[in-house]
Amino acid sequence: MARISRNRVTVLAVAFALVFGSATTKSSAALDVFVGARKVVNGQSETLCNANAKSALSAVLQDVSEVGSGDTGEWKAASAPDSSGNSFAGAAIHCYPLDSGYLVMFTCAAQVPPNQDTASALCAKITAAFGTGGPH
Amino acid sequence: MRGAIARRIAMALAALAVSIVWSGGAAPAAVDMSVGIRYVSPQGSQDECGAKARASLAAFLLNATESSPGSGDWSAVSANGIAGTPTAVASVRCYALPKGYVALFTCVVQLPDNPYSADALCLDVAHKFYGGAIAVLPPIPTPTPIPTGCATTNLVGTWVSDDKPGLTFTMTLTGDVTDSDGVSGNWGIKGNVVTLTYYGNHTMTISADGKHLRGDGYSLTRKC
Numbered sequence: 001m002a003r004i005s006r007n008r009v010t011v012l013a014v015a016f017a018l019v020f021g022s023a024t025t026k027s028s029a030a031l032d033v034f035v036g037a038r039k040v041v042n043g044q045s046e047t048l049c050n051a052n053a054k055s056a057l058s059a060v061l062q063d064v065s066e067v068g069s070g071d072t073g074e075w076k077a078a079s080a081p082d083s084s085g086n087s088f089a090g091a092a093i094h095c096y097p098l099d100s101g102y103l104v105m106f107t108c109a110a111q112v113p114p115n116q117d118t119a120s121a122l123c124a125k126i127t128a129a130f131g132t133g134g135p136h
Numbered sequence: 137m138r139g140a141i142a143r144r145i146a147m148a149l150a151a152l153a154v155s156i157v158w159s160g161g162a163a164p165a166a167v168d169m170s171v172g173i174r175y176v177s178p179q180g181s182q183d184e185c186g187a188k189a190r191a192s193l194a195a196f197l198l199n200a201t202e203s204s205p206g207s208g209d210w211s212a213v214s215a216n217g218i219a220g221t222p223t224a225v226a227s228v229r230c231y232a233l234p235k236g237y238v239a240l241f242t243c244v245v246q247l248p249d250n251p252y253s254a255d256a257l258c259l260d261v262a263h264k265f266y267g268g269a270i271a272v273l274p275p276i277p278t279p280t281p282i283p284t285g286c287a288t289t290n291l292v293g294t295w296v297s298d299d300k301p302g303l304t305f306t307m308t309l310t311g312d313v314t315d316s317d318g319v320s321g322n323w324g325i326k327g328n329v330v331t332l333t334y335y336g337n338h339t340m341t342i343s344a345d346g347k348h349l350r351g352d353g354y355s356l357t358r359k360c
Contacts, residue, residue, distance in 0.1 A: 029219070029246070030219070030221040031167070031221065031222060031223060031224075031225060031244065031245075031246040033211070033225040033227070033244050035203055035209045035211050035227045035229065035242075038209070038229070038231070067171050067172035068172055072172060074171050074172040074174070074240075075171075076169060076171045076172075078167075078169070086166035087166055087167060088166065088167055089167060090167050090169040090244070092169065092171040092242055094171075094174070094229070094240050094242075096174070096231070096238055096240075098233075099234065103231055103238075105229055105231075105240060107171075107227060107229075107242045109167050109169055109225070109244040110167065111166070111167050111246060
């Protein structure tokens with residue numbers, strides 16, 4: 001009887017050790033923000049910037065929206081939320097009209113871990129998805 | 137015999153499930169981003185925008201710097217939060233127009249560690265930049281200092297086994313214990329009685345100088 005009890009305690013202890021051993025290997029999350037690229041696209045309209053911004057953010061993130069009443073040129077998106085509804089990455093694309101075309105800027109943020117991409121890597125993906133800024 | 141093995145496996149799985157739920161109980165932080173505030177000045181240069189960006193960021197955050205000289209991209213970070221890293225970042229991006237400039241404001245905070253939202257931060261930075269009501273932002277909670285030395289009120293530090301060569305334990309402020317093989321457990325202290333959960337529960341006694349732990353088959357000495 002005593003031997004069975006000892007075995008059970010050992011099994012429980014090993015199970016707890018396994019879980020807590022893996023849990024304590026996680027490093028604490030840090031906020032990572034990247035002030036990304038900016039560029040001027042000549043000969044194109046802000047409308048095209050808005051379309052490209054929506055498309056680029058949708059290709060990488062979720063919940064894409066234009067801030068405000070819908071004609072601000074300020075776009076944001078977030079990563080897929082976890083089961084608690086928390087999102088661990090976000091990005092913004094700022095479109096601003098110029099006489100010659102438009103100005104576009106990228107800003108990204110991530111909490112690493114749990115997010116796999118750093119803010120810089122996230123911005124690289126979104127900038128690539130945005131492309132040259134001309135019609136796709 | 138087969139039934140006994142099955143019971144042991146079931147018990148181990150149940151213990152694992154309980155442990156996972158328990159260790160995963162703390163809600164992870166989330167990223168909160170504020171986008172959309174922009175200010176267009178009909179006059180002034182990008183340098184003037186930069187000077188105002190630096191001043192408005194420095195009013196609420198630390199290390200307001202331009203990402204590269206002349207870029208017009210300014211950002212700053214909060215003081216370190218309870219995890220020892222900044223929990224808020226704001227940026228002001230200046231762009232020269234034919235007449236004047238445009239400044240775009242973006243803020244990011246980590247919740248729940250940061251005591252205010254990204255919108256609250258961005259509104260204050262923007263209002264500082266172009267004028268407007270400033271709300272008082274709560275201070276960032278400071279990291280709990282890690283105790284040093286051989287205090288008798290905690291076990292924080294590195295402990296060396298007196299009789300098992302190579303075996304050491306690292307004990308943290310949060311009550312975690314990890315041995316030199318990576319096996320982890322927990323510690324607690326009440327008076328001079330220590331409970332060490334490590335391959336079972338062990339009741340031990342800490343010496344008056346806080347340097348020795350003995351009992352239940354263990355004899356440890358703290359490096360301090």
